[in-house]
Amino acid sequence: MGPWRYVFATMITMGLCGLWHGAGWTYVVWGLWHGFGLVVCRAWQQLKWPLPPVLGWAITFAFVMAGWVLFRSSSFEAASALFASLAGAGGVGGTLQSAKLLAAAALVSALVPSAHELKDKLCRPRPAFAAGGAVLAVYCLLEVGQGAPVNFIYFQF
């Protein structure tokens, strides 16, 4: 696959993924933000200039956190205000809440294999997985058959 084709496919896919999370422009830009991250990551890997793992982790973490600001903001104005506050526009302060919960979550994220790793390990063409997945799919179809349409609540265009 040529590089431009990869860029195009990734940006379209991630833009749509953003839209799937919510029908609002902030969600679309959030998806594109991740597409941009994937493209840069891939290009960097092609250069074969390995980063120290801690630095790579810190950049990825900050990148994803910046994305969450966009994700949880109701508008671009709100996101700008949040970014400005994070940069210290409103002064520096605040308190750390739920420190124990945060510590537990940090431990889990550091020690438990990522979903990506689990997928690579577990998602093999085993017949038992196929059967289990199919049974789950039948269950989902039956659940969908219950009806009761739910209104789509995310329209924010």
Added chain:
Amino acid sequence: MKVRPRTDESDDRKWRRFVASFLGVLLGGIVTVYLFVVLVDPYDVIPVSLPLERRIVSISQRHMYPQIVRSRRFDSLILGTSTSALLDPALLSKKFGVRFVNLTMDAATAWEQSTILNYFQRVAGPPKVVIIGVDGVWCVESADRARVTFRGFPYWLYDDETWNDYFNLFNLGTVEIAGRMVGYQLGLYPERVRYDGYRVFMPPEPAYDLARARKHIWGGRSPEVPVEAPPLPLSPNERSTLRFPALDWLDTSLANLPESSLKILAFMPVHVAAQPRPGTHEGALEAECKARITDIARKRGAKAIDWRVHSALTRNDANYWDPLHYRLPIAARIADELQKAVLEGATSPGNEYRILVP
């Protein structure tokens, strides 16, 4: 930029088998579950289902009632919410000399009640006697906007189409009830509701505890001695703008019944704690709605009897489990008074009910 192929040839074969297994189990699962549901047919809607003795194994009244109606075992019905659920159809059948079924539903909206009445008439013919246990749901201003409850309403079971039944059977709820139906056939699961719709949904009478009931009735408030205040008149302007959309359905449903049907509107005796206080605006609204229901009854040849009044019956906490639900002996008493009021014109010596339209 080149992408490394992720799988070799043997992996490809494995993935093909994986997909084939997935599709095989998926299709096999769908067919098996569907056949199970169609053959057991817990709602008795499929012509080719197994010839089982289908009983009411679920308390999902909205789903189970249509088959009772289609059985044509009954020629008369009781409608209403849970406030009329304890009226025993077997008892009323003896008193009126007909075959009653109790099709009241928990929190039944006026729309649902009208739908059931129309369905009964369409499928089982005009009822000999219909008793509508009237309460607040007929006077709700938003009745036409909120026609059903959060429980949903299976319209497909109440229409005259058969083809849509085949689609609607494929869901978890139906599978569960079909499982119970099989359990019933094997003697492992009991009938949940008598086939004439009667079910005592309250704890057994010996478990009655007045102190506990008072907590439910008054909700932590101190019991109030009702003050007899003069009714608050509504302004002509307010009267003309008041909306009771459900009363149009009541009027139409009653108008569609032949003269031979004995039509009874019975306002159920909820506790005074659940009735509007006299002399309040709320009380005036209820009085207006009641007056309009009485007019409909008069116009459509129905009888109307009102237990929803402040009386010795509705003031006595010991008659109730909670503000809406009276106890079993009271249900038997109402059935008795209903028969005497309707068939003999008997009035209540203690003014515990009023005959609004004889």
